[in-house]
Amino acid sequence: MTAPTARVRTQESKRIHVVMRDASLLEGSIYIAEDMSLVAFLGNRKGGYMNMVDARRPKLQEAPGHLIVQTDLVVMVSAPDGNVIVVGQAGAGAGEREVEVYLIGGKSLRGVMYVAPMQRMSDYLHHCGKFVGIARAVFTADNAEIGDIAVNTSAIAMIREAKPVGQGE
Incomplete structure (x- = not known):
């Protein structure tokens, strides 16, 4: 045996x-x-x-x-070669929400979080723990693309749901 x-x-x-x-x-x-x-x-x-x-x-x-x-x-952490999964399968299966993320210190990002359609963003952030994934992230100041990133939730000052690009402000 x-x-x-x-x-x-x-x-x-x-x-x-x-x-x-x-x-x-x-x-x-x-x-x-x-x-x-x-x-x-x-x-x-x-x-x-x-x-x-x-x-x-x-x-x-x-x-x-x-x-x-x-x-x-x-x-924040990025994988410049694009060969690392940023958000696990459970997160990727949820709906996509366009967000603007304002970091402590004044920098801001725009991207997508995988959040269920009716889920409150605060509940989602509480559930995800120390880091949250943001897909297709872009620095808003200069539209510099940084790709998929992991952001420390304690470095986030606030998050605002954003309208998708091209749908007006």
């Missing part, structure tokens, strides 16, 4: 960009399970710490190395 085998989740190195509360940028890679969303990954770090490999602070022209980052101090 053979012993049951546990399913081993394969982890892959994925490149990410991280914006910190002090506006510094970090570039590097994380090891994340293929089927895990970035929102879930960030929200489930033991003690709130995330390991990044081949990581650096580009403005300081550092050589890449190993960084340990406190996720409570992270504002």
